[in-house]
Amino acid sequence: TISIIGGLDYDLIMIANRIPAGGESLLANEYLEALGGKGANSAIATYRTCHKQPKDTHEAAETDMLEGTGKEETAAEHLEGAAGASTQTHTLTSSDEFRINVKMVGAVGDDKYGERFYAELNKNGVDSSGIITVPNTQSSICFVMVENYTRENRCLFTLGATATWKREHFLKVEDLGHGVRPDLCIAQMEIHKEVVEQMLETAGRAGIDFVLNAAPANPITKRTYQWITHLLVNESEAAIMSGRDLDEVNPDSWPVICQEFLNRGVKNVVITLGAKGAYYATAEERGHCPAYKVKVVDTTGAGDTFTGAYSSDYLRQKEAGQWDIKQAVVRANKAAAITITKLGAQLGIPWSDEIDRFHAP
Numbered sequence: 001t002i003s004i005i006g007g008l009d010y011d012l013i014m015i016a017n018r019i020p021a022g023g024e025s026l027l028a029n030e031y032l033e034a035l036g037g038k039g040a041n042s043a044i045a046t047y048r049t050c051h052k053q054p055k056d057t058h059e060a061a062e063t064d065m066l067e068g069t070g071k072e073e074t075a076a077e078h079l080e081g082a083a084g085a086s087t088q089t090h091t092l093t094s095s096d097e098f099r100i101n102v103k104m105v106g107a108v109g110d111d112k113y114g115e116r117f118y119a120e121l122n123k124n125g126v127d128s129s130g131i132i133t134v135p136n137t138q139s140s141i142c143f144v145m146v147e148n149y150t151r152e153n154r155c156l157f158t159l160g161a162t163a164t165w166k167r168e169h170f171l172k173v174e175d176l177g178h179g180v181r182p183d184l185c186i187a188q189m190e191i192h193k194e195v196v197e198q199m200l201e202t203a204g205r206a207g208i209d210f211v212l213n214a215a216p217a218n219p220i221t222k223r224t225y226q227w228i229t230h231l232l233v234n235e236s237e238a239a240i241m242s243g244r245d246l247d248e249v250n251p252d253s254w255p256v257i258c259q260e261f262l263n264r265g266v267k268n269v270v271i272t273l274g275a276k277g278a279y280y281a282t283a284e285e286r287g288h289c290p291a292y293k294v295k296v297v298d299t300t301g302a303g304d305t306f307t308g309a310y311s312s313d314y315l316r317q318k319e320a321g322q323w324d325i326k327q328a329v330v331r332a333n334k335a336a337a338i339t340i341t342k343l344g345a346q347l348g349i350p351w352s353d354e355i356d357r358f359h360a361p
């Protein structure tokens with residue numbers, strides 16, 4: 001079991017020709033609702049990147065690709081596709097042969113959104129039995145304003161039920177997998193920092209590998225770094241987590257920053273660099289893997305896809321008794337490159353066979 005512990009939110013998306021100014025009311029072109037949150041996106045990415053695309057979704061995906069080349073779609077049409085995609089995808093059944101169980105551990109409110117998280121994650125193959133409904137709370141909501149032409153997003157979100165999590169909820173190994181001991185934990189930082197620190201310590205003391213995608217960045221206490229098996233950060237997160245200004249993160253400082261994290265006890269560090277790819281470092285090796293050149297449509301979810309693909313490849317390699325970090329970074333770069341050729345955080349997340357087939361244009 002891979003356990004993804006973190007934020008689930010519902011995206012309430014308004015698409016307009018431009019973002020309203022202060023004090024202005026503006027008519028939007030479209031309104032959509034979609035499952036989101038770094039936790040949910042990473043869970044779906046982890047599941048897909050280690051499983052082949054089920055046959056029943058091939059056709060839908062191919063039709064979608066053809067449409068993309070034939071006519072120009074609006075942002076709204078694309079996002080609608082993203083939201084609708086979940087209804088076409090795979091339902092988790094006991095007869096399926098899964099190589100890895102991907103379990104979402106999260107908290108939702110007892111409101112109208114709460115129920116949808118279970119159903120939508122199940123439809124995407126993710127085990128939702130680790131999600132609890134907290135009475136008298138709201139689910140985490142994200143208001144997204146999309147400017148149609150620039151495709152720029154502005155977001156405001158609440159932590160919702162996840163804010164009720166305290167350190168005490170993660171004192172035992174079984175808490176990390178909601179009743180089972182996970183083989184690997186993945187977390188982001190859309191939850192209180194003290195809770196992340198406790199999860200790290202509980203996992204670390206039990207010898208469970210932990211992938212921390214420190215997004216949004218929030219510096220953790222120095223002693224908790226020793227429990228991180230894999231630290232994944234983008235450039236701005238690398239700056240914040242290492243106490244630098246963003247302009248101090250450059251090719252000269254990548255190895256220095258990585259070394260600082262390694263010195264604190266992290267085993268593997270990856271800095272994702274957007275269109276520049278990713279830089280990785282362990283005590284033994286370090287290097288840069290360039291990004292794949294693709295036609296960029298929407299980079300939302302690139303980091304979450306990277307996290308999912310990297311993590312599933314780590315576990316796959318570990319089960320085969322090996323660990324080659326470069327191989328995992330290359331695969332994650334490929335997966336993220338495929339994702340950004342489509343609009344919507346989840347629509348473009350590739351299955352394992354799509355990554356295998358991917359050749360840079």
Ligand code: ADP
Pocket residue numbers: 215234235271272273274275276277278291292293294296299301302303304306332333334336337340
């Ligand atoms: P985040 O989405 O968390 O800000 P990055 O922007 O660093 O993270 O992107 C994560 C990964 O997505 C990169 O390491 C790279 O593999 C891929 N990626 C992002 N932007 C591009 C791009 N323009 N072209 C190709 N790959 C990209």
